[in-house]
Amino acid sequence: xSKEHDAGxxxxxxxxxxxxxxxxxxxxxxxxxxxxxxxxxxFAGGVIIALSFVNLMLxxxxxxxxxxxxxxxxxxxxxxxxxxxxxxxxxxxxxxYFFLNFISKGEPFRLFSAGIVPFCNIAISLKxxxxxxxxxxxxxxxxxxxxxxx
Amino acid sequence: xxxxxxxxxxxxxxxxxxxxxxxIIGKRxxxxxxxxxxxxxxxxxxxxxxxxxxxxxxxxxxxxxGSWKLPIGIALVLDGLTAFMLxxxxxxxFSVSIYSISYMERFTSKWKFYTLFLLMVAGMNGVxxxxxxxxxxxxxxxxxxxxxxLVAFGTERHELEAAFKYTVMSSVGSLFLLLGIVFLYxxxxxxxxxxxxxxxxxxxASNIIIMVIVLFIxxxxxxxxxxxxxxWLPDAxxxxxxPISAMLSGVLIKSLGIYTLCRIFYNVIGINPTLSSIxxxxxxxxxxxxxxxxxxQWDFKRLLAYHSISQIGYVILGIGLGTPLGIIGGLFxxxxxxxxxxxxxxNSGAVEYATGTRDLKKMGGLIAKMPVTGTTSLVxxxxxxxxxxxxxFWSKLIIIIAAVQANRLGYAFWAVLASILxxxxxxxxxxxxxxxKPRKRWSEVKEVPIxxxxxxxxxxxICVIGGVLLISNINQIFLKPASDVLLEGxxxxxxxxxxxx
Amino acid sequence: xxxxxxxxxxxxxxxxxxxxxxxxxxxxxxxIIAEYAVNLFFILVxxxxxxxxxxxxxxxxxxxxxxxxxxxxxxTSIVIGLATTTLLVAIAMRIYEKYGTxxxxxxxxxxx
Numbered sequence: 001x002s003k004e005h006d007a008g009x010x011x012x013x014x015x016x017x018x019x020x021x022x023x024x025x026x027x028x029x030x031x032x033x034x035x036x037x038x039x040x041x042x043f044a045g046g047v048i049i050a051l052s053f054v055n056l057m058l059x060x061x062x063x064x065x066x067x068x069x070x071x072x073x074x075x076x077x078x079x080x081x082x083x084x085x086x087x088x089x090x091x092x093x094x095x096x097y098f099f100l101n102f103i104s105k106g107e108p109f110r111l112f113s114a115g116i117v118p119f120c121n122i123a124i125s126l127k128x129x130x131x132x133x134x135x136x137x138x139x140x141x142x143x144x145x146x147x148x149x150x
Numbered sequence: 151x152x153x154x155x156x157x158x159x160x161x162x163x164x165x166x167x168x169x170x171x172x173x174i175i176g177k178r179x180x181x182x183x184x185x186x187x188x189x190x191x192x193x194x195x196x197x198x199x200x201x202x203x204x205x206x207x208x209x210x211x212x213x214x215x216g217s218w219k220l221p222i223g224i225a226l227v228l229d230g231l232t233a234f235m236l237x238x239x240x241x242x243x244f245s246v247s248i249y250s251i252s253y254m255e256r257f258t259s260k261w262k263f264y265t266l267f268l269l270m271v272a273g274m275n276g277v278x279x280x281x282x283x284x285x286x287x288x289x290x291x292x293x294x295x296x297x298x299x300l301v302a303f304g305t306e307r308h309e310l311e312a313a314f315k316y317t318v319m320s321s322v323g324s325l326f327l328l329l330g331i332v333f334l335y336x337x338x339x340x341x342x343x344x345x346x347x348x349x350x351x352x353x354x355a356s357n358i359i360i361m362v363i364v365l366f367i368x369x370x371x372x373x374x375x376x377x378x379x380x381x382w383l384p385d386a387x388x389x390x391x392x393p394i395s396a397m398l399s400g401v402l403i404k405s406l407g408i409y410t411l412c413r414i415f416y417n418v419i420g421i422n423p424t425l426s427s428i429x430x431x432x433x434x435x436x437x438x439x440x441x442x443x444x445x446x447q448w449d450f451k452r453l454l455a456y457h458s459i460s461q462i463g464y465v466i467l468g469i470g471l472g473t474p475l476g477i478i479g480g481l482f483x484x485x486x487x488x489x490x491x492x493x494x495x496x497n498s499g500a501v502e503y504a505t506g507t508r509d510l511k512k513m514g515g516l517i518a519k520m521p522v523t524g525t526t527s528l529v530x531x532x533x534x535x536x537x538x539x540x541x542x543f544w545s546k547l548i549i550i551i552a553a554v555q556a557n558r559l560g561y562a563f564w565a566v567l568a569s570i571l572x573x574x575x576x577x578x579x580x581x582x583x584x585x586x587k588p589r590k591r592w593s594e595v596k597e598v599p600i601x602x603x604x605x606x607x608x609x610x611x612i613c614v615i616g617g618v619l620l621i622s623n624i625n626q627i628f629l630k631p632a633s634d635v636l637l638e639g640x641x642x643x644x645x646x647x648x649x650x651x
Numbered sequence: 652x653x654x655x656x657x658x659x660x661x662x663x664x665x666x667x668x669x670x671x672x673x674x675x676x677x678x679x680x681x682x683i684i685a686e687y688a689v690n691l692f693f694i695l696v697x698x699x700x701x702x703x704x705x706x707x708x709x710x711x712x713x714x715x716x717x718x719x720x721x722x723x724x725x726x727t728s729i730v731i732g733l734a735t736t737t738l739l740v741a742i743a744m745r746i747y748e749k750y751g752t753x754x755x756x757x758x759x760x761x762x763x
Contacts, residue, residue, distance in 0.1 A: 038706070039704075039706055043726060043730065075173070076174065078173075079170050079173045079174040080174070082166075082170045083167075083170045083171070083174070086163065086166055086167055086170065089163065090163060090167075092216070093156070093159065093163070096217065097213075097214065097215065097216055097217040098159040098163070098213070098215050098216065099215050099216035100216055100217055101216060108707070108709070109707075109708075109709040135737050138741065139737070139740060139741060139744065142741065142744055142745075284724055284727075288727060288731070291731045291734075291735075295731070295734050295735060295738065298735075298738055299738060302742055302745075305745055306749075307749045307750065310742055310745050310746045310749060311746065311758055313742050314675065314739070314742050314743065314746060317735065317738060317739055317742065318669065318678060318682065318739070321682050321686075321735050321739075322666070322669060322682070322685070324731075324735075325662075325682075325685050325686060325689055328689050328693075328728060329662070329689050329692070332689065332692055332693045332696055332721075335693075335696070335721070336696040341720075
């Protein structure tokens, strides 16, 4: 076995994770995009997206996961999500009211409907997904710093 | 033409925008956090003056978020009390952010400080403008969570311990509030405060309301650090960096604790004699116990924190009296206390910045070396002790007169006693810290940088001329609309429904 | 009725845990329990007899829907709880780093 496979859990876990992690990520995106017509939405989808990366980190160790999604990118996504949400609200503000639903609502139960709600969901999912993964990393790496000092 | 009520959501939106922009680009460019932080708070201060002017000329404004009409959507309400609180919050926030330019140089990652600071300001502004009880709770939590992180900002032993204590007690307070909101929602089936007041007025009194009142007194008491619930404050406020101590003691406990308490008890549930006497007893207890605990302190900031508890007692006593004069006195004292207590905390920060100590026994003769800090501190001490003609004197006088007029001589007596003890305590501070023999070890001490001086001098000027606010013309603009809101009681509902949309 | 009482009992369990336990981690767990009790209570308040999940569907018309508003509010309250809990855990880890213990009786430098 090569050296990069030493970190993380056993081979079985790694293989299973390799198969499932993409599916989990896709499922999260599905939940986000269908947030306005079925249960779920930005928060739930964002949590699932974050969990897929957490899963990757648990199975392969922190180096692999952080190579896929570096800390700078995470904090950028987190702030972008918040700004996106706020700018959606502000566009509505300049069109008349704060959080005004300025796009046409469309037909109910269609994917392209409900005006700004899908966009809000995407912004929330960025914020929540990046935020939750950042929290996880912060807590885990804090422990590593402490162990180094010992 | 754009309706004037559009300024209301800006109080939240602008501060959030500032916070997120700092968190994106503040890491790379060192000067960005200072600039954006100060510009944001300056705009907010300008907007709150505009809001005050609008209140006087146009009356109560109501804004429906997302154009959902009342009572379905989230309503933001701008009335006299709101405008008054907005000015208080944003004035202190602006001077604190000027002060932080120099003070926060000692800490790494200034951008984190400014992000959290602006989030806290957003939360406080949100609490004040919100007309929806759950929205109020959410903003209250935003401000609280930001303040937990700011108390732990130094990540040293004391800060962490204080932050843990503060977080635990404050979260328990939030849980009580949420439970109270659940009971209110289940009883009235609405979350809009105006609508809630209407429905509560139609229903007869029930045990659920008593339970809600108990839960709210516990919750807001924990947030405002009234005496049985005050244990976290003397730890948390001194442990934060000095500008944040000024924010926490100056405005956070007021907008999260007292404003919400007044709003819900006076405007939603409706005040009654029992509730009024509970508030007065709590206020007197905080006033007296706080000042007794303060006298024995030797840590500068800890002493100030105990005085915060005591002065909050005055505010609650004034508001609890329920008479027009008492409410004006309480609100005026709220404003004055924000100004002079923030000033005192900024002074303590300046002393710590220059000498590196907070222990009063180690200081001495600092006024010769730090004239600006010493003078402003003298002004603030005389204000808090209630010496004429500084602003603290007028508000305490009004509260005491109101207590005498309402035939509550016992409370008036305790108020006078607490005032004398405050004077004694601050005489000690001035004697040990600024006057007395100059010590040799402080011969190298220099005055603090210009921005810190600027912030302190601004607040000191407000302390000196604060009494002007009582002149009837200015009083009509500043204090009268705020006290009217509380006096109108549950008529608040009608006013909101008729408000300019 | 009994179900509300059980819910309040859960809240009291959490409160007991916060007030009596000495271990920092147990205090945090107490806060989480109390918070979940309040959230659960909020959801229960919205329930009506034989109610159904408040999800609109294009095929069938749903009658007797439970109140959807508290469910949205509880989601918000869960997010707030997440933020508070994470902050508490981070502070607890830092405290352990500095003091080497989770026992609050040994972490008592602030007094007076």
